Amino acid sequence: MKMLHAPLLVLGLLLCSQGFAATAQQNKMTTCNADATTKGLKGDERKTYMSTCLKAAPVASTTKTLTPQQQKMTTCNATAKTQNLSGDARKTFMSSCLKK
Template sequence: MKMLRIPLLMIGLLLCSQGFAATAQQNKMTTCNADATAKALKGDERKTFMSTCLKAAPAADAAKTMTPQQEKMKTCNATATTQALKGDARKTFMSDCLKKK
């Protein structure tokens, strides 16, 4: 029986530690809930506000800048769309465009 104490204790600690870590979604929920309470929203107004708030992109993600490769991909994709390229012609164009410096 004494041999089971340590493994059970370790499993218990592992499970508890995961419960204490707040995820980004939980932090967002807390913030939105506090905002709704501060605005004294009730009923359907609160539901609508919470829904909108939780769907909104976080400020950190909205301010992300694209990498040079992402910018090149966006530019090449826009050009291919403007030229109405499809299928193999588009693949060839995108390949050549992305290889250019």
């Protein structure tokens, strides 16, 4: 009877670990589905979006706190992109933006 405990314990651990993996995937599915609904996607557009979203790597950086310098870099990059800057104009803008 005691020899039966070890295999049952291993089997139980395997089932639990699969349950956690399924939960992570289910959470990702829920998030992608909510995003697609928010964007009003339907039909083939929704299928394409869901496929891309589910294949994407988990976003771990959202829980990471950015340093002030990283926040400034993100803001300056976004502004430069909004202004469609490229080449020397972008370099000049980024330099002055990051010095502020």
